[in-house]
Every structure is written in structure tokens, then in C-alpha cells.
Amino acid sequence: MRTIILSLLVVVGAMSIQAQKANTLSAQEKKDGWVLLFDGKSFDGWRPCNGTGIPDFWEIKKGVLRVITNAEKRAKLPPAEDGQRQRIPSVDILYGNKKFENFELSIDWNVGKGGNSGVFYSVIEIPGQPIFIAGVEVQLLDNIDAGDNRVYNHLAGSLYDILPAVPQNAKPAGQWNTLVIRKKDGLVTHTQNGRKVCEYTLWTPQWYKLVAGSKFAKWEYFQEPYPAKAGFIGLQDHNDYGCSFRNIKIREL
Numbered sequence: 001m002r003t004i005i006l007s008l009l010v011v012v013g014a015m016s017i018q019a020q021k022a023n024t025l026s027a028q029e030k031k032d033g034w035v036l037l038f039d040g041k042s043f044d045g046w047r048p049c050n051g052t053g054i055p056d057f058w059e060i061k062k063g064v065l066r067v068i069t070n071a072e073k074r075a076k077l078p079p080a081e082d083g084q085r086q087r088i089p090s091v092d093i094l095y096g097n098k099k100f101e102n103f104e105l106s107i108d109w110n111v112g113k114g115g116n117s118g119v120f121y122s123v124i125e126i127p128g129q130p131i132f133i134a135g136v137e138v139q140l141l142d143n144i145d146a147g148d149n150r151v152y153n154h155l156a157g158s159l160y161d162i163l164p165a166v167p168q169n170a171k172p173a174g175q176w177n178t179l180v181i182r183k184k185d186g187l188v189t190h191t192q193n194g195r196k197v198c199e200y201t202l203w204t205p206q207w208y209k210l211v212a213g214s215k216f217a218k219w220e221y222f223q224e225p226y227p228a229k230a231g232f233i234g235l236q237d238h239n240d241y242g243c244s245f246r247n248i249k250i251r252e253l
Helices: 002-019 027-031 070-076 205-212
Strands: 046-048 058-061 064-067 093-100 103-111 116-123 136-141 177-184 187-192 195-201 231-235 243-252
Touching: 093 116, 093 243, 103 116, 103 136, 116 177, 136 177, 195 205, 231 243
Parallel strands: none
Antiparallel strands: 046 093, 058 064, 064 243, 093 231, 103 177, 103 243, 116 136, 116 231, 177 187, 187 195
16 A cells, blocks of 8 residues: 555655646636747747847747846857947847737746846837837846845836835745736736735826826826836846746736
8 A cells, every 4th residue: 555655655746847847838828718928949939029030139948038147148148349338238139920918927036146137018119229228027036145235116126216016035046936917908917936015006096196206207108108018028138147037928918
């Protein structure tokens, strides 16, 4: 009997591991309408904001989509001329196959020590401008060592520079976190590691009051009628210590 029980435990454990395989959908998730935005193998559907062709600063390794560190970027760039300091560009990417309006987005992220990144939604591309000019950012951060950790609404899971994530439950650098952004008819929630940490309603007087108290107070694409009703999903290259992503999936509501 003991042998049978142990055998069953092994089988159940193996099934559990298989069910948790990264960058796949369960039968129930497929039934519920989830689709993968990243298959763990290719950049299919992804491109730079206002561009084409994935830059060398993004890579896929062992099922993980990753923006590399500044040190790795320097090794890929030609030496600066006349002794000038090397200029390291940042290239944000977006899922360019479709704009999303009402959705639930789930994404695992793992930031390097001191790292800073972000997930954007409702992105519209403004020629010659970076992704954050016209997109709403949910902050990803190493809350312990990143230089941006001194401002409460700049911590991981926050609506960047507008509303803080409460409670602050992000895991330390090097550990995987799960962020779920749900947007339905203007009501948006951020769920971080299984707990709702932020909630707000777009396009309301309260929303524009919050914007007026932030760094975006005079930014054109944060004024009425923005942000866009439907837009792209984007990932930030913040030019520092790297950030990794996996299990990027979405379902329309």
C-alpha cells in the first residue's frame, strides 16, 4: 500500500510540474479565452515602439524574454569616438499584432538587482517619441536597491507616479513576480502576486485630478480624452540592470 501511495504522489507531482510549464496555456485557460503573447521561443508579434525588427538589446533564453543589462549593451556597441562616453540607447518593445481595449493581462517578471522596468497598456505610437509619451505604465522595480525606490508611487506594481501599490508585496530582485492588469470599461486593477494592490477608473474627474498631481500634469496624451480607449501592450527597456519576462498572456473581456 505504501508503495502505491508513493507512486501516486510521484505521478501527481509530475503532473503538477507539467501543468506549471512556462509559456503554455491549460485547457481551462484556453476555454476561458486566454491567448499567449509570447511562446517562449520567438519574438512573433513583438517589435520596437515606432520601429521594426527586434534590437540586439532584447533576447530570448530558456523560455524567457529579456532586456539585457547596461554592461551587456556596452559590449555590443562600438567604442565611442574621441574619448566620449558611450551612449547606450534604450528600446522599448510592444506587441504590435493587436490593440486591446477591455482585457486581463497576466505577466511574470523578474528584475535584476537595482533594476527598473515597466509594463504599458493603451499605448499609441507617436512618431519620434518613446513609449511612455502615450501609454499608461505599471511600474516594475527592485524596491530594495533601485535608485527609484524613494518615491512611494514608483514602487513595483504602482500606477507609475500616480498611485502606489498597497500593500507593497513585490519579491526581491532575482525572484519571479506575477502581475495581472485588468481593464474593463475604464475600471483598472493591478494584482501583484495574488493580491490586489491598485485600483482606479480612467476618464473620470478623479482620474484627471490624479494626473494633475503627477509628473504627467501637462503631458498632452494624459489629458482628456486620453489615455486611448484601445492600445498596444508594451515592455520597457529602462537602460539599467535588466528585466526578464515569461508567461505573457491575455484575454479580452
